[in-house]
Amino acid sequence: MTTASASDTYSDTIIRAACPHDCPDTCALLVTVRDGVAVSVRGDPDHPTTHGALCTKVSRYTERTYHPGRLLRPMRRIGPKGSGQFEPVSWDVALDDIAARLKAIAAREPQAILPYSYGGTLGFVQGESMAARFFHKLGASLLDRTICSTAGEAGLKTVIGGKLGLDVEQFEHSKLILIWGSNSITSNLHFWTYAQRAKRAGARLVSIDPWRNDTAEKCHEHIQLRPGTDAALAYALMHELIVHDRLDHDYIAQHTVGFDALRERALQWPPERAAEVCGVPAAQIRQLARDYGTTRPAAIRMNYGLQRVRGGANAVRAIACLPALVGAWRDAAGGLLLSSSNHFAANGAALERPDLLAGRTPRTINMVTIGDDLLREGSSDFGPKIEAAIVYNSNPLAVAPEGDKVRQGFARDDLLTVVLDHFQTDTADYADYLLPATTQLEHVDVHKAYGHRYWLANNAAIAPLGEAKPNTEIFRLLAARMGFTDACFTETDEQIAALAIAPDARNGGITWSTLRASGWAKLPGPAAPFAQGGFPTPSGKCEFWSQRELDAGRGALPEVILPYECAATAPDLAARYPLAMISPPARNFLNSSFVNVDSLRALETEPSLLIHPEDAAARSITDGQMVSAFNDRGTITCRARVSKRTRAGQIVALGIWWRKLSPTGTNVNQITHQRLTDLGSGPCFYDCLVEVAPQ
Ligand code: SF4
Numbered sequence: 001m002t003t004a005s006a007s008d009t010y011s012d013t014i015i016r017a018a019c020p021h022d023c024p025d026t027c028a029l030l031v032t033v034r035d036g037v038a039v040s041v042r043g044d045p046d047h048p049t050t051h052g053a054l055c056t057k058v059s060r061y062t063e064r065t066y067h068p069g070r071l072l073r074p075m076r077r078i079g080p081k082g083s084g085q086f087e088p089v090s091w092d093v094a095l096d097d098i099a100a101r102l103k104a105i106a107a108r109e110p111q112a113i114l115p116y117s118y119g120g121t122l123g124f125v126q127g128e129s130m131a132a133r134f135f136h137k138l139g140a141s142l143l144d145r146t147i148c149s150t151a152g153e154a155g156l157k158t159v160i161g162g163k164l165g166l167d168v169e170q171f172e173h174s175k176l177i178l179i180w181g182s183n184s185i186t187s188n189l190h191f192w193t194y195a196q197r198a199k200r201a202g203a204r205l206v207s208i209d210p211w212r213n214d215t216a217e218k219c220h221e222h223i224q225l226r227p228g229t230d231a232a233l234a235y236a237l238m239h240e241l242i243v244h245d246r247l248d249h250d251y252i253a254q255h256t257v258g259f260d261a262l263r264e265r266a267l268q269w270p271p272e273r274a275a276e277v278c279g280v281p282a283a284q285i286r287q288l289a290r291d292y293g294t295t296r297p298a299a300i301r302m303n304y305g306l307q308r309v310r311g312g313a314n315a316v317r318a319i320a321c322l323p324a325l326v327g328a329w330r331d332a333a334g335g336l337l338l339s340s341s342n343h344f345a346a347n348g349a350a351l352e353r354p355d356l357l358a359g360r361t362p363r364t365i366n367m368v369t370i371g372d373d374l375l376r377e378g379s380s381d382f383g384p385k386i387e388a389a390i391v392y393n394s395n396p397l398a399v400a401p402e403g404d405k406v407r408q409g410f411a412r413d414d415l416l417t418v419v420l421d422h423f424q425t426d427t428a429d430y431a432d433y434l435l436p437a438t439t440q441l442e443h444v445d446v447h448k449a450y451g452h453r454y455w456l457a458n459n460a461a462i463a464p465l466g467e468a469k470p471n472t473e474i475f476r477l478l479a480a481r482m483g484f485t486d487a488c489f490t491e492t493d494e495q496i497a498a499l500a501i502a503p504d505a506r507n508g509g510i511t512w513s514t515l516r517a518s519g520w521a522k523l524p525g526p527a528a529p530f531a532q533g534g535f536p537t538p539s540g541k542c543e544f545w546s547q548r549e550l551d552a553g554r555g556a557l558p559e560v561i562l563p564y565e566c567a568a569t570a571p572d573l574a575a576r577y578p579l580a581m582i583s584p585p586a587r588n589f590l591n592s593s594f595v596n597v598d599s600l601r602a603l604e605t606e607p608s609l610l611i612h613p614e615d616a617a618a619r620s621i622t623d624g625q626m627v628s629a630f631n632d633r634g635t636i637t638c639r640a641r642v643s644k645r646t647r648a649g650q651i652v653a654l655g656i657w658w659r660k661l662s663p664t665g666t667n668v669n670q671i672t673h674q675r676l677t678d679l680g681s682g683p684c685f686y687d688c689l690v691e692v693a694p695q
Helices: 061-065 091-108 130-138 150-160 168-173 189-200 214-218 230-243 249-255 259-266 271-278 282-294 312-326 348-352 367-374 403-410 471-482 493-500 512-518 547-551 571-576 598-604 613-618
Strands: 012-018 028-034 037-043 075-077 086-088 113-117 142-144 176-180 204-208 221-223 298-302 335-337 364-366 388-392 416-421 433-436 445-447 454-458 520-522 579-582 608-611 626-631 634-642 650-653 689-694
Touching: 012 445, 012 454, 028 454, 037 061, 075 091, 091 113, 091 388, 091 416, 091 433, 091 471, 113 130, 113 142, 130 348, 130 471, 150 312, 168 189, 168 298, 176 189, 176 282, 189 204, 204 214, 204 282, 221 282, 230 259, 230 271, 230 282, 230 312, 249 312, 271 282, 282 312, 298 312, 312 335, 348 493, 364 367, 367 403, 445 493, 454 512, 493 512, 512 520, 571 689, 608 626, 613 634
Parallel strands: 113 388, 142 364, 176 204, 176 298, 204 221, 298 335, 388 416, 416 433, 579 650, 608 634
Antiparallel strands: 012 028, 028 037, 075 086, 075 433, 445 454, 454 520, 579 689, 608 650, 626 634, 626 689
């Protein structure tokens, strides 16, 4: 049942919905439906953090929904893998065959079956509910869903106990905002609205980022450090706060653990040392420390860009120490925000039913290493060879690192690949079966956010297009064919949505039945969560020093860990491939979503890379010329943009283009690597050396 809250005209109905995409803002949507057709999607003007505005991408959501390339029927492969040649088949034919083949594999070894999914939707219902139940019942391999944020989460958890922080609505009252590792205008638009309000009220905005992105352009100051050196910068700031005694001694004494050890470590990082590592002037570090130590309220908005390097988790750890040192958490508009996710209480066990494993403990595959893992034979270390991959809410051919290995893996003739999607993506070209999934306008879901504190309901606005089905229904039908009779496999989407919101004090009295009518509801709880301490760490304090990390054989203090691929740690590699490459998101794409929406792709025009004038001149590269960026893992082709928005020695290649919509059928992940972060086993997309040559 949908909820009509207002009418624009006699026949228009407005449906309350939520943006499903992997973005901290989780906007509240109003979908106008006319005679069964969604004619517009706009931001809810009454929702405080959406304030009536959507990003360019999602304001085109009807174009995406009714795109001529939408998959509307199940498809079966008829050409070689990768050829993209399919024929339509009925749902019965597709599901009967998939189930029969999964049964045959599971009878030998269920762990040979691998689910592969991530943030194509962040909804609890169409994400890991019925799908997780299906794979748990099957005893399939588990997937470590690491591809975005796990390093930062691990680092943050070590210091403050979880993905918690200041309320985004408070940033407008901050007087100093450090925007650290984030192009907010692209990736966190609604935070930027609050930052602009603060700026108009006199706040100082400082961007800390390796490239001069749109957000850095609009800040008062840009600290353009080398990628992967954020922990060194944080330690130098601590050094200055300590030697100039710009500390909140009372807060440190009452609410932190390990200050003496942290002090000793920080004193090893005078600004000159950090300047050498980070490639920024020592005077700029000193000034930033002075500002941070003397301005109240002072807030930090980190985002996940900075943790996509070898030392990403420890960088977040080091940065997370700063607010407690100066007592910034005392202010509602002070402290830091990386993710608000743990302010919510979601009922993961009821949704995903790990009890269906019935005592089995399948091996876990890290989604970052899918390239290697699809190419591995069975062994005692690895377990069985992967024989089937069921891909939903993800496009690994485009988004996973070392893309040519991913492509080779999915090209295996002995691999059963099933892809649930809206479009024939790069990955879909390698599928044996391609199953049409519904978009957010066509199904029910419930969402929490990771950039604000509102639960949101997504009511279905229109009927499924063609023969598309919700992910839940596809897994329900497969479960029935597998003979799974547990009652949970017949739960409706509405029942699943109701389970998602746990009866927990953190959620106040919010329930699905109230939420689906109101569209959104804010969590209770103080704006300044740690004004009086109370960190959810083992000690209950902000842990500069972590006994838990020490017990695990790791550093008790945050560490400065330089990238795998840089001149300091890999001089021979740097001699051959001297340019550091980062690949942050293009403004009009969201990971690999929206690349096939013509009007958005037209805005991005074509794959390009920014190269500094000095580096361009040294290679006889002129602005607008086609170039190759390459290393031992492969080559990509882009148009060079000669620009001082990047540092000398660094290129910026915006992502994530579909391979098949790029000039030579590759994208940036052709040349990224599969090594993992220090904590959290995350990817190191921004830890990558390349060389660039004119074509
Ligand atoms: S992608 Fe982000 S900014 Fe855009 S509509 Fe969705 S939640 Fe809002």
